[in-house]
Amino acid sequence: xxxxxxxxxxxxRDGEQSPGCSMNVPEKLRVARKLVDLGVDILEAGFPxxxxxxxxxxxxxxxxxxxxxxxxxxxATKLDIERAAKALDKAKRPRIHTFIATSDxxxxxxxxxxxxxxxxxxCAAVELARSYVDDVEFSAEDGARTSTDFLERISxxxxxxxxxxxxxxxxxxxxxxxxxxxxxxRVVAALxxxxxxxxxxxxxxxLAVANSLAAVKAGARQVECTINGIGERAGNCSLEELVMVMxxxxxxxxxxxxxxxEAIYAASQELASVISFGPQPNxxxxxxxxxxxxxxxxxxxxxxxxxxxxxxxxxxxxxxxSRLVLGKHSGRHALKARIEGLGFNLTREELDFVYTELTTxxxxxxxxxDPEIAELARRSQQALAIS
Ligand code: MN
Numbered sequence: 367x368x369x370x371x372x373x374x375x376x377x378x379r380d381g382e383q384s385p386g387c388s389m390n391v392p393e394k395l396r397v398a399r400k401l402v403d404l405g406v407d408i409l410e411a412g413f414p415x416x417x418x419x420x421x422x423x424x425x426x427x428x429x430x431x432x433x434x435x436x437x438x439x440x441x442a443t444k445l446d447i448e449r450a451a452k453a454l455d456k457a458k459r460p461r462i463h464t465f466i467a468t469s470d471x472x473x474x475x476x477x478x479x480x481x482x483x484x485x486x487x488x489c490a491a492v493e494l495a496r497s498y499v500d501d502v503e504f505s506a507e508d509g510a511r512t513s514t515d516f517l518e519r520i521s522x523x524x525x526x527x528x529x530x531x532x533x534x535x536x537x538x539x540x541x542x543x544x545x546x547x548x549x550x551x552r553v554v555a556a557l558x559x560x561x562x563x564x565x566x567x568x569x570x571x572x573l574a575v576a577n578s579l580a581a582v583k584a585g586a587r588q589v590e591c592t593i594n595g596i597g598e599r600a601g602n603c604s605l606e607e608l609v610m611v612m613x614x615x616x617x618x619x620x621x622x623x624x625x626x627x628e629a630i631y632a633a634s635q636e637l638a639s640v641i642s643f644g645p646q647p648n649x650x651x652x653x654x655x656x657x658x659x660x661x662x663x664x665x666x667x668x669x670x671x672x673x674x675x676x677x678x679x680x681x682x683x684x685x686x687x688s689r690l691v692l693g694k695h696s697g698r699h700a701l702k703a704r705i706e707g708l709g710f711n712l713t714r715e716e717l718d719f720v721y722t723e724l725t726t727x728x729x730x731x732x733x734x735x736d737p738e739i740a741e742l743a744r745r746s747q748q749a750l751a752i753s
Contacts, residue, residue: 371612371621372588374564375406375605377637378423379413379439381596386642393640394423395430400633401593402431405626406605408461408588410437414453415446421453428457435459437503442466442491451498462495464488465505465533468512468520485520489527496528503564509534510541514549518556525561531588532561536577539570539600543580554585564588567603569595574603579611582621593637594645594652606630606651606683614678631684651683658689660733662697665690669703693733694725701739708736710743719746 378394378401381387389397394411401409411427412420424438436457440446442464454460466477466488473479479487488504495502504524506517521532534553536546546565554563565581565588567574578589595604609627612619634652638644647654657680659665667674668690680688690700698721705712705720712720720742727742728734734742 368587369621370587371582371623372407372562372564373405373605373609373623373625374408374410374437374588374590375401375404375592376410376566376590376602377401377592377596377605378427379410379437380566380590380598380602381592383413383416384596384598384601387596389423389640391419391422391426395426397593397633397637397640398427398431400629400636402434403626404605404629404633405624406434407624408435408437410439410463410590412453413439415440415449421449424450424453425456428454428460432458435461435501437461437463439463439465440491440495442487444494447491447494447498451495454499459501460499461501461503462499463503463505463533464491464495465507466491467507468516469508470513471511472508481516481520485523488520489523492524492527492529501531502529503531503533504529505533505535505564505566507535508537510536510546510549511538514552517549517553521553521557521561525557530561531564532557533564533566533588533590535566535590536568536574537566539568539574541567541577542571542573543576546577547580547584550581550586551584562587564590565603566590568598569600569602569604572600574601575607575611578603578608579619582619593633594649596637596641604650606634610651610678610683613682627682628684651678652685656680657685657687658691659700660691660693661695662700665700666697669699691733692724692728692739694728696724696728704736704739705743708740708743710740710747712743712746713750716743716746716750719749 382389411424414421414424428436438450438453440450450462466484492502492504563586565578565586567577591603591605595601609625612621645653659668664675723742
């Protein structure tokens with residue numbers, strides 16, 4: 367089986383529709399630039415019927431970046447699809463992404479429709495979308511909570527109607543890796559090579575990346591994800607985590623993406639500068655502490671051989687360098703290395719002086735930066751010269 371996994375980025379759609387993440391058109395264009403640098407295969411730019419801003423963003427990104435596949439979202443209705451098609455009018459490689467809920471709970475309480483009505487609407491929407499563009503994706507909203515028999519049936523039907531990609535989202539982040547792999551495996555078997563099976567996972571139980579990876583092992587070949595894992599509620603599958611698992615543990619996940627990983631950090635930073643929050647400090651891959659070492663034993667090991675405590679090179683994801691934070695958990699080895707790096711050559715006594723001062727100071731602080739360490743080194747030389 368082909369091991370190429372398509373990366374469908376929905377930072378500008380699912381990500382953008384979460385609290386604190388609204389973006390205007392110029393802001394979406396700025397983030398889109400970074401997504402193009404990153405090499406995402408499909409860039410979902412908005413939900414055109416939802417607002418004029420979304421319509422304009424899809425249009426602007428389609429004109430600005432002809433090299434990328436641009437997707438626009440619409441419910442399985444005539445008006446939504448016509449609006450999506452219009453927004454994509456200038457796209458060189460347009461994709462219409464249409465969806466309808468398929469789970470019993472959504473059918474009963476939200477749509478008040480039968481499975482047959484949902485299936486008919488889905489097929490009609492896909493056919494209409496295909497009258498505008500060649501590339502149509504169908505999503506079975508709340509797919510992970512849908513009966514697998516119905517998922518197989520609707521997946522076959524929408525592919526017969528012209529869909530090339532069938533997405534089975536875990537819309538509410540409820541699934542687990544073993545369960546999701548079973549569901550996806552069934553749909554993959556039902557569709558064979560007639561369509562690409564896609565996954566879209568939410569992180570309500572912290573399993574979005576694990577579920578996506580399990581699905582890829584079960585045959586999914588498109589993953590929908592976002593930068594910094596932003597998205598509805600607890601967010602979506604984090605693009606950077608998914609990609610770096612496949613790169614770092616290619617022995618266990620022998621799959622390839624088209625992502626230029628060295629552009630990850632710049633994309634993460636750009637997004638953080640546009641929306642109202644950045645990744646939490648301990649966020650994998652892109653958090654401020656992701657490549658920082660403070661504990662003395664770790665710093666000592668790291669300085670002797672990087673791989674003792676680091677599984678990825680920070681430069682491989684575009685982070686300039688590892689940070690050795692000097693705090694109360696740091697040891698003398700790290701301190702000595704840092705001071706030498708700052709251009710000082712201290713005697714043992716001077717180093718002891720700095721170390722004592724550092725541990726006192728660091729008790730009251732979060733960690734010392736280079737200028738403060740340099741100041742301590744100078745004071746140690748003066749103090750010991752006088753005595
Ligand atoms: Mn979603």
